[in-house]
Amino acid sequence: MKVIVIGAGASGVVAAINYKRHHLSDDVLIIEHLDKPLKKILATGNGKCNLGNAKIDFSRFNNPEFAKEIIADYDYKTLFDSVSIQTKLIDEYAYPVSESAVSVREALLNECRKLGIKINVEEQFENYEVNAQIKVITNKNTLVCDKLIISGGLCSSPKLGSDGSVLKIIEKHGYKINEPKAGLSPLYTIEKTKLIDGIRVKAKVSIIENGRKVHEELGEVLFKDHGLSGIVIFNAMSIIARKPDLKHKIVLDLLPDFSESFLTDYRKNHSFNEFLQAFINPKISSYLKERFTKENLIFESIKNLEFNFDKSYGFDFSQVSVGGISVEEINENMMSKRENNVYFIGELLDIDGPCGGYNLTWAFASALRIK
Ligand SMILES: Cc1cc2nc3c(=O)[nH]c(=O)nc-3n(C[C@H](O)[C@H](O)[C@H](O)COP(=O)(O)OP(=O)(O)OC[C@H]3O[C@@H](n4cnc5c(N)ncnc54)[C@H](O)[C@@H]3O)c2cc1C
Incomplete structure (x- = not known):
């Protein structure tokens, strides 16, 4: 089996790690258009990475029922313990004990290396076709896979990679999309x-x-x-x-x-x-x-x-986008209801929460649903 993950952001990298842990003999490749993976993580929590929240109030997500269903069994401590990151709480907000987003990035990338997950950087995902297998078209290659996991984020902080390009591709595949708007901004x-x-x-x-x-x-x-x-x-x-x-x-x-x-x-x-x-x-x-x-x-x-x-203030000043692929388009395992073996995770979906670790919680928890 070959699995391709689009986007080496928070959700894409965790989805790749989780999938590979469950299927050690499968090939997992991440395609990332920036020159480095996990750039946005470095900016989170003012460089400290507020990676979770001990008192999530689900009513503060849009589509709270769906968010709750996906996040209910998720525990940030288990995920981060498994990549050798210890966490601590400052009030209800969870941070790495090191208080450094660099540690979180390095821990996730070390785990990718240990598991043999390949990350192609500076490669732009441009389209895909679903037949018996899935053809993935990038600016450099045409690749074939059995499962395609699409992250890519939406439009907030485009300098950190999420420039809306993935959503435009999904739109062409006929999915119901709620137009992204800048959230968490002045x-x-x-x-x-x-x-x-x-x-x-x-x-x-x-x-x-x-x-x-x-x-x-x-x-x-x-x-x-x-x-x-x-x-x-x-x-x-x-x-x-x-x-x-x-x-x-x-x-x-x-x-x-x-x-x-x-x-x-x-x-x-x-x-x-x-x-x-x-x-x-x-x-x-x-x-x-x-x-x-x-x-x-x-x-x-x-x-x-x-x-x-x-x-x-617009997407340049925004930490999360409101809107995205309608949650009606996927099942509880994040698989598309329209296209077999195509999965959507993270901010790309129409789920967003307030500041305080909610959005990384969603990114990680949605990624862990794909086994
Ligand atoms: C400044 C800032 C601070 C934040 N602080 C926090 C915080 O402390 N706690 C919290 O919970 N949340 C925080 N957030 C929000 C959180 O970072 C995001 O919700 C989360 O990163 C979303 O994860 P994702 O994997 O869905 O998308 P992203 O992390 O945006 O990752 C998407 C990846 O896909 C890549 N990509 C996009 N298009 C393509 C393409 N066409 N081809 C190939 N690759 C592509 C991008 O380059 C990127 O690497 C913050 C956001 C910002 C901007």
Whole structure:
């Protein structure tokens, strides 16, 4: 048997390792168009690789039922122990003990070498044909295999390899595809924020979708020249990207640790400037004064600062793409329902989660389904 895996990213490399472990005599070849495998892994978790999460909340994936079915039996500790990587938790977030994504990359590549998995780099996957066997067409070769495992990611951070080229090929094969949108990225707001560019605040962030609150999360917000950033905003961007046709507002509670009645009482006993001085970063106070002018409006905005969503910062700034191949197109072993022995894994599928190890969890768990 010959197996070809498209894409030497997180899911492709783990799928190759797992398949080869179950079928030692089969030939496994990975085709990667960049000059090196696993480039994106190096950028994950700010170079530390947040490879898992001990408290996955499945409702935070889109298509949560399908994600749960695939991930339920997955354990990152078992996978990483098997390639000699020990993990630790920082809160619920799992990292290698070395706190280095380089260790994760080297461990996976060492395992490929040990198992005799070949990786062809600088080779672009261009198409495939399914007959009795599967013909794989690249810019350099026409190859034949018995099973084809397709990863390749979607469109986020294209410099790290995922440039959308694989999805275009899949589209030609008639699969139902939900158009990829940039998730986990900063976002532009209609309202200008230049005055507070670079300021960080702890805030409760709510997303209002067509007038209805659909999500609330506490975290650090970073004001940009013309919009918002920070992990909570990245997560908000993914939720917004899942319903691109609806109107979205982002509302910040700038003082989540203080109740409205406490703040009202404090205000009564102090001048308005003293009140602002007591609770609000001076640059944010200047911004609020300029934007709302009247004291009552400024006061109201502190726990209810509204921004109208304009657009995402785009794929170059995005950590994960929302959309991809519909999960209706595959079975629980990641095999296509249309084409025998063709499998899809990782971000290429219409599953995405928030920051915090969710997306690597999906990439690895989906890869391990193919035995
Ligand atoms: C900056 C950044 C930080 C992140 N941090 C985290 C984190 O800490 N924790 C977490 O869980 N998730 C994180 N993510 C998300 C996570 O990295 C991805 O969800 C995950 O890598 C997806 O795995 P994948 O194998 O599906 O795709 P990818 O990792 O994108 O791999 C796809 C591979 O296919 C190759 N390829 C694409 N097209 C072709 C083609 N036509 N021919 C040949 N090869 C091709 C690409 O070059 C690439 O190597 C981060 C993402 C980014 C960009």
